[in-house]
Amino acid sequence: MSQSSLLLLWLACGLLTFAIRYSFIALEGHYRPPDWFIRWLPFVPIAALTAITAPELALVAGQFDLGFGNPRFWAGLAAIAVAAIWKNTLLTIASGFAALWLLNWIL
Amino acid sequence: MTPASAFLLGVRALLPMLLGVAPFGVIYGVVALQSGIPPLAAFLMSSLVFAGSAQFLLAQLVGAGAPALLMVGAVGLINLRHALYSASVAPVLAQLPRRWKLLLAYLLTDEAYAAAIPHLLAEPRSPQAHWILFGAGFALWFGWQLSTLVGVLVGARLPADLGLDFALPLTFIAIVVPLIDSRARLVAALVAGAVAVVLVALPYKTGLFAAALAGLAAGAFMQGRKPA
Numbered sequence: 001m002s003q004s005s006l007l008l009l010w011l012a013c014g015l016l017t018f019a020i021r022y023s024f025i026a027l028e029g030h031y032r033p034p035d036w037f038i039r040w041l042p043f044v045p046i047a048a049l050t051a052i053t054a055p056e057l058a059l060v061a062g063q064f065d066l067g068f069g070n071p072r073f074w075a076g077l078a079a080i081a082v083a084a085i086w087k088n089t090l091l092t093i094a095s096g097f098a099a100l101w102l103l104n105w106i107l
Numbered sequence: 108m109t110p111a112s113a114f115l116l117g118v119r120a121l122l123p124m125l126l127g128v129a130p131f132g133v134i135y136g137v138v139a140l141q142s143g144i145p146p147l148a149a150f151l152m153s154s155l156v157f158a159g160s161a162q163f164l165l166a167q168l169v170g171a172g173a174p175a176l177l178m179v180g181a182v183g184l185i186n187l188r189h190a191l192y193s194a195s196v197a198p199v200l201a202q203l204p205r206r207w208k209l210l211l212a213y214l215l216t217d218e219a220y221a222a223a224i225p226h227l228l229a230e231p232r233s234p235q236a237h238w239i240l241f242g243a244g245f246a247l248w249f250g251w252q253l254s255t256l257v258g259v260l261v262g263a264r265l266p267a268d269l270g271l272d273f274a275l276p277l278t279f280i281a282i283v284v285p286l287i288d289s290r291a292r293l294v295a296a297l298v299a300g301a302v303a304v305v306l307v308a309l310p311y312k313t314g315l316f317a318a319a320l321a322g323l324a325a326g327a328f329m330q331g332r333k334p335a
Binding site: 024025044084092 | 123124126127144145147148151152155156157158160161165169175178179182183185186187188189190191192193194195196197198200201208209211212213215217268269270273274275276277278279280281282283284285286287291292295296298299300301302303304307308315316318319320321322323326327330
């Protein structure tokens with residue numbers, strides 16, 4: 001693709017992303033979403049972000065692997081434990097990297 | 108609270124997230140170049156699209172030669188979760204002039220939302236609450252532009268064995284795990300994760316969308332069973 005057609009593609013993707021982010025901010029006061037929608041909303045980031053994350057942890061080069069050949073799975077578990085106990089962003093990311101580097105060094 | 112102190116509160120709330128976002132931005136820059144995207148276009152995607160995981164996916168789809176319409180659709184699907192953030196902050200922004208709503212909608216990311224929302228929902232609501240969201244959104248925007256620029260300029264020279272692309276899953280773990288405070292939410296996460304792993308081979312990452320929907324449905328079902 002040429003540079004200009006790439007930039008047009010970015011613009012289309014950016015406008016769509018902006019429209020999604022602006023949607024309910026723009027509608028506020030004019031439209032109230034139904035109750036079931038409000039009840040479902042809190043599950044959206046949990047389901048979407050976990051769907052993005054899980055394959056990154058459970059697969060190595062496209063193959064399912066929860067063994068010791070997959071340090072990312074164990075480092076991810078460590079980060080999940082740290083996040084659950086301390087609920088601290090910085091600590092979670094730092095300990096996940098530390099665990100990954102430690103496991104890569106040991107294994 | 109003055110506008111300046113509210114802005115700084117938002118910046119400070121966002122700063123820890125940059126530990127995960129900065130390496131991810133660098134990696135995005137590297138992946139974009141590897142996908143055959145010219146450096147300038149790779150950098151401009153960060154301000155035109157401004158959505159980390161969607162940019163990653165988009166760069167990979169460009170590299171795979173996917174049809175343009177499918178790429179736009181995939182970005183829309185992966186960013187659909189931002190509608191939640193929009194609905195969630197909408198009441199806080201209701202009285203603001205339109206230019207504020209446009210600006211804050213552009214800056215509404217996973218990280219900015221997660222950093223600002225505890226302050227936005229605090230009662231009594233500060234009349235400067237929008238400055239908190241602006242501070243968090245701007246800090247993330249600036250960090251993202253800077254780190255993707257670094258990735259485009261020097262990323263190819265970084266040692267690959269640092270595993271910097273692990274930053275995205277780690278950032279999302281840091282955002283999601285503290286949100287899981289009920290059995291229904293745990294079920295939503297477990298189902299979404301399991302389905303995403305099972306369907307990972309589907310073309311153009313369509314399995315991600317099916318997994319998110321399955322997790323959403325499972326969570327809502329569990330919540331519906333719970334006695335009120």
